[in-house]
Amino acid sequence: MISCDTDAGMFARQMTLPGWTPVHQDRLALSTVLVAGVGGIGGVVAQYLAMAGVKRLILVHSGKLELADLNRQTLMGFSAIGRSRVREAANRLQEQVPEVDIRTLDQPVDAQLTDIAGTADLLIDARLSFPERFALNRIACLQSKRLIVGAMNAMEGFVLNVDPKVTACLRCVFPEEDPDWEPLGFPVLGAVSGLIGAMVALEALRTLSGYGQPPVGGTMRFFDGTDSGFREYVVRRVSGCPDCGS
Template sequence: MELTPIELERYSRQMQLPGFGEKGQKQLKASTALVTGVGGLGGTVALYLAVAGIGKLILVRGGELRRDDLNRQILMTDDWVGKPRVFKAKETLSKINPDVEIEAVYDYVTPENVDELVQQADIALDCAFDFAERDLLNAACVRWGRPMVEAAMSGMDAYLTTIIPGETPCLSCIFPEKPDWDRWGFGVLGAVSGTLACLSALEAIKVLTGLGQPLTGELLTMELNSATFAKRRPYHDPNCPVCGHFHQQNLTATITRNQVAKTVYV
């Protein structure tokens, strides 16, 4: 996929990055990213993917804009209160970068739409506000072999990881028991959701282009009151109800290889 003269100019600074270059830019242009929960976190994720030159964004979010969203949802404007936020997100992003194709889905992630959404994308970014949507997206990404950037925050705390089906723990491995989650039950600063969103967008860019080292198999935890960051190795459950079949397939393949080797060398 070739870059236009305008795109070569627009992305010239990031194409100077070692390991990225024009090849990485073309890979981004050829990619589709699914962003769920387009709010303070997902909206900022979408913004940084758009300005980086992703080829297509699929934005998924039901519900209307509330005035108390405006301290963190940087794609929104005050005159849009009471209207579907996903359409405003599309409008704002299209003005910022008209070269990006944007599909706005005015809905939440549901059992009925999740497979179709995931199959259209090269990567999913999970920014939904509850675990019901997150679990649906995780299972569909495992089912269809799509990488997923998993990001969430509560107050001044946040976490981030990149899930590669068959290689890393999935969300069900990391959170087999779902924590209580009240979408209105914690305070939030826009700078906190923005910090996490920038790191999430960077993870997606790294996965899609091969730039750097993504957080595969690692959980980055952030305590932003004290700017404390830590990397942890989450447990990869071989009996996970969502991704455990990969372990069984690998175990079967190993047994088969060993049996073949015995047959050859005995």
């Protein structure tokens, strides 16, 4: 086990949370999380996981940084325009938390990630295209691996916690092959993606550490930024779902 004595400096404030013990901190230190997407949502997730003490991150995101990404992507800087987003994210995280062990994959999410996803304790879906989201959902279902989905569009966003083969998966909620979604054209306000990212990170930290109430699978939490309102829906498994059905 990794001793909390050596880490107390950085984590001293969270270790004063009521009921937070060295066991919670050690669980984070021993966890590996795959974060698919390091943009407006996933970048925030990766940051809060690393800053809370998750020691191993696998970051997946293809493509290079563009100027228009900078209204929301908190791990990116102006000087990185034209460079690999996922490598820039890793560099920035490494500056913030030198001890974190980061593997970067500059590629889309597809079935090729199955083996490496198998090494993670938890999967985070913060991609922007449904084909990539569905690919990760299939991997999570095949491996019975917990998956937390974060998504946003304009002033709205949602978080879906998937406990595969127990609760509804992403495909149960969006059964159509190509939902009506414009991956590169939808409006984004950075504060909304950041809030969704923080919600995903919090669910992930509770899942990994066991602190607080265990996150409930099969729920969708919607946030509406026009009035800062939250709504919660229970989503049900679809019998015969091609991803999570038997």
